[in-house]
Amino acid sequence: MDRIPTVEALARRGMVVADSECCFCNSGPDSVSHLFSSCPFALSLWEKISLWCRVLNFFVLSFRDLVEIQNNGSRKESERKAVQGVIYTACWLLWKARNNLRFNGKRSSVEEIFSDVRKFSCLYWPAQFSGSCVSNKVLVKKKGTTNNATT
Ligand SMILES: [Zn+2]
DSSP states (O other), X not given: OTTSOOHHHHHHTTOOOSOOBOTTXXXXXXXXXXXXXXXXXXXXXXXXXXXXXXXXXXXXXXXXXHHHGGGSSSXXXXXXXXXXXXXXHHHHHHHHHHHHHHHHOOOOOHXXXXXXXXXXXXXXXXXXXXXXXXXXXXXXXXXXXXXXXXX
């Protein structure tokens, strides 16, 4: 996890960064551990994702928990891969939101990030979510609406 250039990781490489606090909550360090697993902002996102993906016992105490969470419960292989994909997508979007806030001063809400997680996840793994993905149906419906409007 040291490859992700958080302030904490940069400090270990000898770089001095003035603002070392988490830009989401301003009450924790800018570290992988905090940004992805203990920041209240991230925990709100994981809570939404656990409900959406119907993953029970979605406890995120460390980044490793995120990587291994799809192994919890008795899921089909395709469902496990889909959950893993959703989590990786969420991590990427969380990191992107962190960078956008830290470097551009633009704050995203948890709802906005969650909305993007659903959009990207359904685009990448539509088969896994058919029948269980509300936003996938909405996305298809929206696409149909857009097509009808343009034709
Ligand atoms: Zn935080």
